[in-house]
Amino acid sequence: VINGFERVNPETRQRVEAAIAELGYQPNAIARSMAQGRTHTLACLAPNLTDFTFASIIEGAENEARQHGYFLLTASAPDQESFVLLVDQLLASRRAEGLVLITPFLDSYHTHLPRYVRAVYVSADPHLDGASSVMLDDLNAGAMATRHLIDLGHREIAQITGPLVEDCARNRLLGYQTTLQAANIQPNSQLIAQGDWSATSGYRIVSKMLAEKVRFSAIFAQNDRMAIGAIHALRQAGKHVPQDVSVIGFDDMPLASYFDPAITTIQQDTFRMGREAARLLIDAVEQPEPAFHKVLIGAELIVRQSTGRFSG
Amino acid sequence: VINGFERVNPETRQRVEAAIAELGYQPNAIARSMAQGRTHTLACLAPNLTDFTFASIIEGAENEARQHGYFLLTASAPDQESFVLLVDQLLASRRAEGLVLITPFLDSYHTHLPRYVRAVYVSADPHLDGASSVMLDDLNAGAMATRHLIDLGHREIAQITGPLVEDCARNRLLGYQTTLQAANIQPNSQLIAQGDWSATSGYRIVSKMLAEKVRFSAIFAQNDRMAIGAIHALRQAGKHVPQDVSVIGFDDMPLASYFDPAITTIQQDTFRMGREAARLLIDAVEQPEPAFHKVLIGAELIVRQSTGRFSG
DNA sequence: ATGAAAGCGCTAACAA
DNA sequence: TTGTTAGCGCTTTCAT
Numbered sequence: 001v002i003n004g005f006e007r008v009n010p011e012t013r014q015r016v017e018a019a020i021a022e023l024g025y026q027p028n029a030i031a032r033s034m035a036q037g038r039t040h041t042l043a044c045l046a047p048n049l050t051d052f053t054f055a056s057i058i059e060g061a062e063n064e065a066r067q068h069g070y071f072l073l074t075a076s077a078p079d080q081e082s083f084v085l086l087v088d089q090l091l092a093s094r095r096a097e098g099l100v101l102i103t104p105f106l107d108s109y110h111t112h113l114p115r116y117v118r119a120v121y122v123s124a125d126p127h128l129d130g131a132s133s134v135m136l137d138d139l140n141a142g143a144m145a146t147r148h149l150i151d152l153g154h155r156e157i158a159q160i161t162g163p164l165v166e167d168c169a170r171n172r173l174l175g176y177q178t179t180l181q182a183a184n185i186q187p188n189s190q191l192i193a194q195g196d197w198s199a200t201s202g203y204r205i206v207s208k209m210l211a212e213k214v215r216f217s218a219i220f221a222q223n224d225r226m227a228i229g230a231i232h233a234l235r236q237a238g239k240h241v242p243q244d245v246s247v248i249g250f251d252d253m254p255l256a257s258y259f260d261p262a263i264t265t266i267q268q269d270t271f272r273m274g275r276e277a278a279r280l281l282i283d284a285v286e287q288p289e290p291a292f293h294k295v296l297i298g299a300e301l302i303v304r305q306s307t308g309r310f311s312g
Numbered sequence: 313v314i315n316g317f318e319r320v321n322p323e324t325r326q327r328v329e330a331a332i333a334e335l336g337y338q339p340n341a342i343a344r345s346m347a348q349g350r351t352h353t354l355a356c357l358a359p360n361l362t363d364f365t366f367a368s369i370i371e372g373a374e375n376e377a378r379q380h381g382y383f384l385l386t387a388s389a390p391d392q393e394s395f396v397l398l399v400d401q402l403l404a405s406r407r408a409e410g411l412v413l414i415t416p417f418l419d420s421y422h423t424h425l426p427r428y429v430r431a432v433y434v435s436a437d438p439h440l441d442g443a444s445s446v447m448l449d450d451l452n453a454g455a456m457a458t459r460h461l462i463d464l465g466h467r468e469i470a471q472i473t474g475p476l477v478e479d480c481a482r483n484r485l486l487g488y489q490t491t492l493q494a495a496n497i498q499p500n501s502q503l504i505a506q507g508d509w510s511a512t513s514g515y516r517i518v519s520k521m522l523a524e525k526v527r528f529s530a531i532f533a534q535n536d537r538m539a540i541g542a543i544h545a546l547r548q549a550g551k552h553v554p555q556d557v558s559v560i561g562f563d564d565m566p567l568a569s570y571f572d573p574a575i576t577t578i579q580q581d582t583f584r585m586g587r588e589a590a591r592l593l594i595d596a597v598e599q600p601e602p603a604f605h606k607v608l609i610g611a612e613l614i615v616r617q618s619t620g621r622f623s624g
Numbered sequence: 625a626t627g628a629a630a631g632c633g634c635t636a637a638c639a640a
Numbered sequence: 641t642t643g644t645t646a647g648c649g650c651t652t653t654c655a656t
Contacts, residue, residue: 007641029405031633034346034648041385041407049371050566052362059361062387071407073353074386075374093341095353095383199570228570235572254362258511258540260547260572321625343649346632 042281043073043096045086045103052253053270054102057122060274061100068282070097077103091117098281100274104166118290120281122273125167125294132280134295136268138168141299142175145220145248145266148301150183153310154218154246158191160205160230162222169194172222172250190214195226202229210237217245217310224249224256224265231259231306242308252302261305268299354593355385355408357398357415364565365582366414369434372586373412380594382409389415403429410593412586416478430602432593434585437479437606444592446607448580450480453611454487457532457560457578460613462495465622466530466558470503472517472542474534481506484534484562502526507538514541522549529557529622536561536568536577543571543618554620564614573617580611 195201227249507513539561
């Protein structure tokens with residue numbers, strides 16, 4: 001009667017509703033879960049909850065989930081060990097019907113997941129067919145950033161990557177390489193360095209390049225934080241951005257436009273990625289034989305003040 | 313036998329353990345919850361999940377919760393209406409045993425919560441005795457920031473507050489006022505303006521003060537974002553920070569030290585606040601007659617480059 | 625020290 | 641269209 005059943009006598013319905021109101025009856029979700037074997041709870045795991053990118057994906061997932069009548073458990077697992085532990089707990093206890101996995105260190109995890117588990121990966125490609133994923137179109141995004149710099153006349157373009165164990169870092173790098181090649185620019189391995197997404201790593205890498213007198217007129221950092229660090233190192237060496245060196249970041253993090261100079265960047269709609277992930281997951285949870293999808297989200301170039309024409 | 317019961321025959325225990333291993337048995341948390349009426353789940357509500365302050369509190373709460381064998385449901389409720397709805401759902405369904413409430417618009421909510429609900433408020437004072445809270449010592453923190461500026465020789469100190477409906481904004485303002493008074497500085501209402509925590513609001517307020525030729529040599533912004541906005545406005549007006557005007561922020565958000573100039577600020581340990589909140593909540597959940605505590609967390613002054621000695 | 629049985633609050637299948 | 645009943649997987653109490 002409560003669960004919106006159709007064929008009930010209007011009069012009965014009224015009586016029931018009256019009783020509900022009178023007793024203040026509220027169905028118990030736990031008992032319900034127990035009876036139907038469905039918890040209407042999803043879980044979302046990320047390395048941490050504070051990084052804006054992750055937080056924003058989580059928020060998107062949470063919004064979408066709640067809109068469909070699900071709640072979202074969130075938990076952070078900074079390393080592989082704790083991740084595996086967490087997944088085990090979650091699955092074993094059958095609290096969550098599905099998992100949104102925001103985890104860069106993917107492959108080993110995926111191997112670890114039992115086949116029947118409903119999971120959607122965000123920002124990482126499960127290189128198997130057994131799961132859906134939502135990814136940024138990192139290849140194109142990397143190409144877009146590189147093309148922007150080439151269009152401005154730059155030819156010696158340094159690249160600060162994220163950890164190359166992560167799919168997105170590898171794809172962005174690939175986009176960079178492909179675009180250089182298409183523009184007939186010789187690849188130069190001296191210009192490529194691996195960071196860890198932190199501003200400090202961007203700073204360190206650029207300082208080192210500068211000390212080693214590596215020549216470049218532009219830098220493509222795979223996230224805004226490393227771009228900020230890079231700009232810091234440049235400024236410290238007396239170089240002006242963008243007059244001497246152009247810098248493009250990635251993410252369009254909050255306040256990117258408030259740095260000096262305002263950061264040119266690639267915007268990714270992480271909130272939307274979260275929504276998509278939750279939607280896919282809910283589909284998978286509600287279908288007995290779910291189909292697997294790979295959703296690719298487009299990125300957008302945001303031109304601000306940290307990039308400028310090559311003035312060689 | 314599984315639940316660590318003492319009086320069992322060692323031999324029986326062995327047999328049971330063998331069976332568990334063989335069958336791959338994993339207890340079902342839902343059934344357990346149902347039987348004992350305990351879900352071992354807490355919920356954490358915040359206006360959003362992306363703001364670093366909130367995210368960091370949530371992460372702290374999540375860590376602490378999990379350490380005690382609880383999971384954490386998170387949800388965002390940007391306005392009062394959705395908040396009330398959410399709380400109702402959560403309580404009615406009895407999914408969560410307790411609530412960590414990170415919510416600035418507090419009073420009306422609190423009134424709304426039934427007495428028996430276990431809740432811990434973060435960053436807001438439940439002005440009743442029926443709940444615990446974890447708050448930053450905003451009064452002292454506000455005083456500390458103000459004193460720092462006074463110590464540098466400033467006497468015309470502008471203040472950009474957060475929304476004054478929020479306890480923390482009011483307390484920081486009070487700390488500012490008290491400190492000015494103690495230093496025999498005339499209060500000047502022209503120097504106080506209310507922002508909304510956004511960089512834009514800081515920008516707008518300072519631009520307006522500048523346009524109206526309000527005199528000040530220092531600004532105390534109640535968060536770093538508004539401080540950034542303020543610096544932006546100052547720079548645009550051709551003023552140098554800190555040579556012409558000193559600016560102090562609040563929060564010590566990530567990258568605060570990467571802005572130019574690096575932001576002097578008050579650091580609050582939000583992660584710890586989250587932990588404390590979860591700990592208090594778990595205590596309350598596990599005690600039949602919980603005591604209520606108000607925990608006050610100290611703040612710390614981080615001096616960087618955006619404040620300097622008054623130079624006439 | 626162990627086994628048996630009732631019941632947590634619901635849903636779903638069935639009988640009326 | 642409505643009422644009845646079994647059972648979801650566990651904990652807990654009571655007998656053994």
